[in-house]
Amino acid sequence: MPNPFLSDAWMTEAKAIRAKYEGQTGKVSQSIRVNQMITDVPFGDGTISSFIDTSSGDVVMDIGSLDAPDVTVTTDYATAKKLFVDQDAAAAMQAFMGGKIKVQGDMMKMMALQTAMPTDDASKAIAEEIKAITAE
Numbered sequence: 001m002p003n004p005f006l007s008d009a010w011m012t013e014a015k016a017i018r019a020k021y022e023g024q025t026g027k028v029s030q031s032i033r034v035n036q037m038i039t040d041v042p043f044g045d046g047t048i049s050s051f052i053d054t055s056s057g058d059v060v061m062d063i064g065s066l067d068a069p070d071v072t073v074t075t076d077y078a079t080a081k082k083l084f085v086d087q088d089a090a091a092a093m094q095a096f097m098g099g100k101i102k103v104q105g106d107m108m109k110m111m112a113l114q115t116a117m118p119t120d121d122a123s124k125a126i127a128e129e130i131k132a133i134t135a136e
Helices: 008-020 077-084 089-097 107-116 121-133
Strands: 033-039 048-053 060-063 071-076 101-105
Touching (some): 008 060, 033 077, 071 077, 071 107, 077 089, 101 107
Antiparallel strands (some): 033 048, 071 101
């Protein structure tokens, strides 16, 4: 059953999907630690802090914040979902140019991450399975 993006149930399922493919994906070639502030969330108190950490070579995403991130990104829920679930690079660029994505920190690292993510079959399968667990 699909769950809302970034909900506790969604995060649990997304972690299980990543664990299922552990060791089968290519490594992320860029180390970056990103804190995300997601606003206009349709559940909870309306804001979620989450993070992405690729310093191990794998994508680690969870609720919470990292100490000393390279970058902090603030965006609304719909834009975050387009970026992380739909992997819609054009929508992300449009949102950034339109001021819907605010970045504090090492912008060069953030930009490099776009080409550093693995694109192998296991990574594509993870992305598809995560889309399938995400409610519209």
